[in-house]
Amino acid sequence: MKEFLGFVKKEFIHIFRDSRTLVVLFGLPVAQILIFGFVIQNEIQDVRIAIHDKSKDPVTFDITNKLLSSGFFRLEKYLTSEKETETIFKTGRVREVIVFDDDFAETLKREGTAGIQLLADASDPNSARMIVSYTQAIIATYLKELNRDHQLPLIIEPRVRMMYNADLKSAFMFVPGTMALVLTLVSAMMTCITIVREKETGTMEALLVSPLRPVQIIAGKVTPYILLSCINAVVILILGYFIFQLPIRGSLLLLFGETILFISLALSLGIMISTMSKTQVVAMFFSAFVLLLPTLLLSGFIFPIENMPKVLQWLCYAMPPKYFITILRSVMLKGTGIAEVWRETLVLTGMLVFFISVSAVRFKVRLQ
């Protein structure tokens, strides 16, 4: 028994002296519960909408107020023309536009029914479906109140239009997300592991002693993965196009440019992680938690970012895949050009420069 207790004690010492084990033991469950709990919410909140009120009468004001005071919606802009609707969707600033027909209150009074149009950005079909049903429910509640004072029931039947993805195909959502995921995995994880493998087996020393410059070594390691990642991207796009009928409405050139930017970013992230890990196991561990989980959960790939608590949203803004997925959806589904996605492109470029600088500095330090 004493021997056994001695053994248990030794095991505890292992655990408490290894901060990584502690993180896995206690940090992971807490993080998982919090992230999953908050991320997987099938409710909506603070969805940005725009309203195009052609009538501007007491009834439309009432409905607008009901919508905005529900807590589910936030008004981004009042629109004044049909043309504005198209542009505001392309910039991705709103998820839904509500259009009240001319003489709304008049028509409702006279004919017992009036027209309202709900346009939703269905490049993310799940959210679009949810946003539209919430809007319909609020309008229906308002009507119920109104009908209390009327003998003849009034009817407002919203005409729903799902923009960019009329059939609400979920492939439209998961193909860009999968592309971001696969590119992150292949580019970042694989480069990271292959560089660390050389450190582990001792061949890295032999390379550093050779006349090759460190830049050449890294570039040599990374080049095959750039090519493989590009092939991967093309395969995903071809599958999406032919099997899931995913349209590519924007410029193919822009799409490839952005893809290469993202691949470079993922590679630089991989290089950075490789400078921080000594063994392949640590590199795997690092990659999985730094790359895989955030890409799945915090990129807007599966779960809409708007519905998350503020703290998690900030975390999302630090995730490169988030920007890439936004760019992919805009360019492929909405046919937007660089004019609408320059902000995301700039963020990705900034991250690329940051990761490369950090890796370069860390690489130098190691050589001293």
Next chain:
Amino acid sequence: MNQRKTIISVNNLVKKFGGFVANDNLTFDVHEGEIFGFLGANGAGKTTAIRILCGLSYPTSGKILVSGFDVYTQREEIKRNIGYMSQKFSLYEDLNIRENIRFYGGIYGMSSSAIRRKTDELIEELDLSDIAGTLIRDIPLGWRQKVAFSVAVFHEPKIVFLDEPTGGVDPLTRRQFWEHIYRAAARGITVFITTHYMDEAEYCERVSIMAEGRIEALDSPENLKNNYGVKTMDEVFLKIARK
């Protein structure tokens, strides 16, 4: 003996890591074509010094010339003129012998035809033709080390640095390994070797023995044994390490 050309010249080499002095004022010369043993207990500062001589890290101070090139400013030239083999090998386990040789020949800028010709010669010389196409991971440790050494001198460097090259190998294989070292030295390659095995120290022309960052002794094994009045290098080493 004293007329031989100096190929590595180290003057007052100091390397500090923060407050810790890893190399404390080392001064020594290595002659061209010599087999120079660089001994010392673990942590005596051998690896630190080798890394500086190979251009992998900068000294804190001192004047060091390797093959006539300055370690501060001419690292590229130094790297072109040296070969290196460490206690972990420098071979790729998932490449076969030929592919490993090809790769290293390539990064030292050798032409394809030269690589091919020399590879055939080497495989002939080492009697490797049966396993030339076998992956490194599938051949025995002793063989791997011989191949690793041959790869380290494949581009005919002026100096080859061997950092505990025979770790974990039986005495017989070690002896065969040393035959290769002698052959390389006979071709004019200077051999700079660190080892823990004192029988190997006897094979060196001159040895230096480090303790706590300083060189405590430097001479031929014969003279060292006479000076300390003992019969083996083992005893010399223990006397110096215990001081």
